[in-house]
Amino acid sequence: MSTTALSEYVCEDCGTLLRHSNPNTLESMRDVHNQLCVVKRQKTAAAAATVPKPAPAAAAPRAAPSTAPAAATPAMEAPPAPPSAGGSTTISLSGTGTSYGKVEGPIDAKFKESRKMAGTYEGIKVWGPVDAPGQLGIWGDSVCVDFDICVADGACIEACPVNVYEWLQTPGHPASEKKAFMIREKDCIFCIACENVCPPQAVKIFTKG
Numbered sequence: 001m002s003t004t005a006l007s008e009y010v011c012e013d014c015g016t017l018l019r020h021s022n023p024n025t026l027e028s029m030r031d032v033h034n035q036l037c038v039v040k041r042q043k044t045a046a047a048a049a050t051v052p053k054p055a056p057a058a059a060a061p062r063a064a065p066s067t068a069p070a071a072a073t074p075a076m077e078a079p080p081a082p083p084s085a086g087g088s089t090t091i092s093l094s095g096t097g098t099s100y101g102k103v104e105g106p107i108d109a110k111f112k113e114s115r116k117m118a119g120t121y122e123g124i125k126v127w128g129p130v131d132a133p134g135q136l137g138i139w140g141d142s143v144c145v146d147f148d149i150c151v152a153d154g155a156c157i158e159a160c161p162v163n164v165y166e167w168l169q170t171p172g173h174p175a176s177e178k179k180a181f182m183i184r185e186k187d188c189i190f191c192i193a194c195e196n197v198c199p200p201q202a203v204k205i206f207t208k209g
């Protein structure tokens with residue numbers, strides 16, 4: 001056997017010349033090169049991309065051949081924008097609205113039909129009109145409190161079994177200078193306890209569905 005046959009090796013893909021006096025070493029060098037050769041890899045990848053994938057090996061049990069084209073994957077579409085109606089504005093609790101008096105309850109259960117969103121506060125919807133600090137509107141989407149009616153009695157906070165509310169300071173408001181803020185509105189289990197215990201009936205719970 002000739003040892004000179006392996007004394008040189010020229011890569012047929014990239015043209016790299018490998019030389020070594022020891023044929024075993026040269027063979028190892030050739031193997032390593034063939035594994036790392038960028039041109040060879042590109043050719044292999046291109047060939048794989050053009051060759052259709054073979055049908056899967058006979059799988060048991062045999063499925064009925066499908067002549068219908070595979071259902072096309074629907075193109076990804078951007079989700080529809082949420083209704084805005086001024087909802088992106090962050091509500092401020094201070095301002096020049098100081099000429100307001102206390103509002104009597106109960107909360108208007110149909111306020112979503114008559115009011116527009118004025119913005120949000122820490123992610124909670126606020127329904128206008130809002131003219132802080134004296135007029136703050138109705139807060140919440142499913143756990144709703146009319147801040148202009150709320151007198152900070154606190155019965156709702158005590159009644160809530162899942163700690164939906166926390167106090168929010170509202171200095172300058174004519175009914176009370178703190179409000180039951182439904183910061184954990186998403187935790188509500190719709191027990192209606194808060195709605196039932198509120199003395200001025202400032203709370204309205206909208207159950208899901």
Ligand code: SF4
Nearest residue numbers: 160188189191192194
């Ligand atoms: S309905 Fe029940 S769970 Fe929801 S905020 Fe009121 S008291 Fe809490």
